[in-house]
Amino acid sequence: MAATRSRTAPSTDWRTVTAQALILLKGPEELIVTRVIDRVREELRAEEPELEIHNISASDYTSGELTMLASPSLFGETKLLLVQQLHSMSEAFLTDCLDYVEQPSDDVTMVAWHQGGNRGKKLVDAFGKHGSFVDCKAITSEKDKTEFIQQEFRAHRRRIDPEAVRALLDATGSSLSDLAAACSQLMSDTEGAITEQTVNRYYGGRIQATAFKVADATLEGRPAEAIGLLRHALATGVSPVAVTSALAMKTRQLARIVDARIGQGQIASELGMAPWQAKRVAATVRFWRPDSIAAAVEQVAQADAEAKGQARNADYAVEKAITNIALAARR
Numbered sequence: 601m602a603a604t605r606s607r608t609a610p611s612t613d614w615r616t617v618t619a620q621a622l623i624l625l626k627g628p629e630e631l632i633v634t635r636v637i638d639r640v641r642e643e644l645r646a647e648e649p650e651l652e653i654h655n656i657s658a659s660d661y662t663s664g665e666l667t668m669l670a671s672p673s674l675f676g677e678t679k680l681l682l683v684q685q686l687h688s689m690s691e692a693f694l695t696d697c698l699d700y701v702e703q704p705s706d707d708v709t710m711v712a713w714h715q716g717g718n719r720g721k722k723l724v725d726a727f728g729k730h731g732s733f734v735d736c737k738a739i740t741s742e743k744d745k746t747e748f749i750q751q752e753f754r755a756h757r758r759r760i761d762p763e764a765v766r767a768l769l770d771a772t773g774s775s776l777s778d779l780a781a782a783c784s785q786l787m788s789d790t791e792g793a794i795t796e797q798t799v800n801r802y803y804g805g806r807i808q809a810t811a812f813k814v815a816d817a818t819l820e821g822r823p824a825e826a827i828g829l830l831r832h833a834l835a836t837g838v839s840p841v842a843v844t845s846a847l848a849m850k851t852r853q854l855a856r857i858v859d860a861r862i863g864q865g866q867i868a869s870e871l872g873m874a875p876w877q878a879k880r881v882a883a884t885v886r887f888w889r890p891d892s893i894a895a896a897v898e899q900v901a902q903a904d905a906e907a908k909g910q911a912r913n914a915d916y917a918v919e920k921a922i923t924n925i926a927l928a929a930r931r
Contacts, residue, residue, distance in 0.1 A: 614734050615755065619643045621704040622731025624724065625713045631776045632736040633713050640711055641680060648678035655682050658689035658697075658712075666696045670705040679708045686714035686723075694720055701726045739776050745769060746874040748776065752783040753794065760786075762876045763796040770810055771803035811838055811846035816880075818922045819850055819896075821887050821929030826922050840914040844904035847925070851897045854885050858893050887929040896925045 614632045617623065619640045625633050645651045654669045669681060689697075697712075701723070704710065713736075714724060727733060739748055746765055753760045760768075768786075772778040786794055786802065814833055817826035830843065853871050862870070868878035888896070903921035911917040 614736065615751070617732060617734055619647075619709050620732055621709060622701055622727055623709070623711045623734060624727035624731060625711065625734050625736045626716070626724065627736030627738065628715050629736045629738050629776065631780060632734075632739075636734055636736075637682060637711055640709060644678055644680055644709060650677045652677050652679045653682065654679065655684070656693075657685050658683055658693040659685040661690045661693035661696075663692040663696060666693070666700055670700065670708050670710075672705070672707070677707075679705075681708060681710040683710060683712035686712050687717045687719050689720050689723070694723055697723055698726060701730050704730070741872055742769065742877055743873050745776070745779060746877070749779060749783060752780065753787065756787055758787055758794065759792075760794040761796060762874075764794045764799045765874075766876055767796045767799040768803070770812055771799065811842040812850075814843050814922065815846040815850045816884075818847065818926045819854065819884050819887070819929060821926055823923055823926035826926050827919060830919055830922055834915055840907035840918045841904065843918050844900060844907050844921075847900045847922075848897075848904060850884075851893060851900050851925075853881055854888055855890075855893050855897055857881070858885055858888050859890050889930065892928050892930065896928060899925055 614636050617636055617639065623636070623640065625636055641651070641653070652673065656665065656669070666681075670679065673679070683697075700710075710731075712727065714720065739745060746769065749760065749765050749768060768779070768782055772782045782803065786798065789802075790798055811833065814826055814829045817829055833843065834840065857867055857870060860866075860870075863882075865875070865878070867873075867882055868875050871878065871881065873881070899921045903918050906917035907914040
């Protein structure tokens with residue numbers, strides 16, 4: 601029989617959380633949830649190879665199911681209960697689980713995922729009191745993704761240059777799972793520090809034609825390059841809406857600081873981005889005036905509407921907007 605684990609103090613660091621009686625994962629970021637579950641499962645299997653794993657849907661739960669699954673097995677094997685759909689839990693689950701967290705079973709680890717919302721707040725609070733709370737908030741901002749990449753390499757004692765981080769974001773920045781996979785591949789296939797050249801060697805084709813590369817060339821007043829990148833991006837599967845979304849994000853950034861006389865450090869703070877990203881924004885904003893960037897914002901909004909169905913030819917609508925915006929940049 602595996603030794604009974606003590607109920608340790610709550611941990612909010614998803615990279616280092618350890619197996620314990622109660623673990624609540626709160627937030628929508630599925631990659632973090634998967635990482636925590638994998639980590640806990642591996643730890644428990646190292647203790648008990650015959651680990652019993654049970655999946656529970658809190659929304660389809662029937663009364664008494666938890667008591668049955670958490671009860672001691674014949675030979676006292678360790679159990680792992682994986683609970684999903686906590687954000688839409690049934691009343692039966694809420695009632696049973698509130699009782700359970702007050703006195704969890706020995707040799708049982710419960711990992712429960714609450715994707716968000718107010719449902720079951722009393723139970724969430726109970727987990728926070730008796731177990732470990734892990735923040736699984738969505739990682740969507742460039743700043744958070746930059747930190748994610750840096751932590752991925754730091755965890756494996758590998759170094760990645762700031763320029764390489766930027767290149768990796770440009771290539772695979774839309775999805776956290778894509779970023780994680782790219783980091784893993786680079787660390788597996790290379791040795792030493794990861795440089796921009798390393799990233800370009802693996803992802804150069806993708807970097808050259810992402811929506812963000814198109815937006816950068818447009819807002820930096822390089823119409824020929826912007827159109828070339830756009831056409832290659834569209835030919836390789838980037839949607840017109842992805843391009844207008846990237847343009848919308850970057851034009852709004854410029855509009856927020858075009859009239860402000862602030863340095864890179866303040867830009868980074870104002871826009872919630874890394875210093876190297878602020879450096880690029882500071883260089884780009886010099887091409888714009890308040891009236892011209894306001895007009896660009898309007899053109900992007902129009903192109904976005906056309907890309908989403910108002911125009912017969914979405915590709916042409918986006919190309920026209922890019923041309924007009926790039927030509928309007930003051931060089």
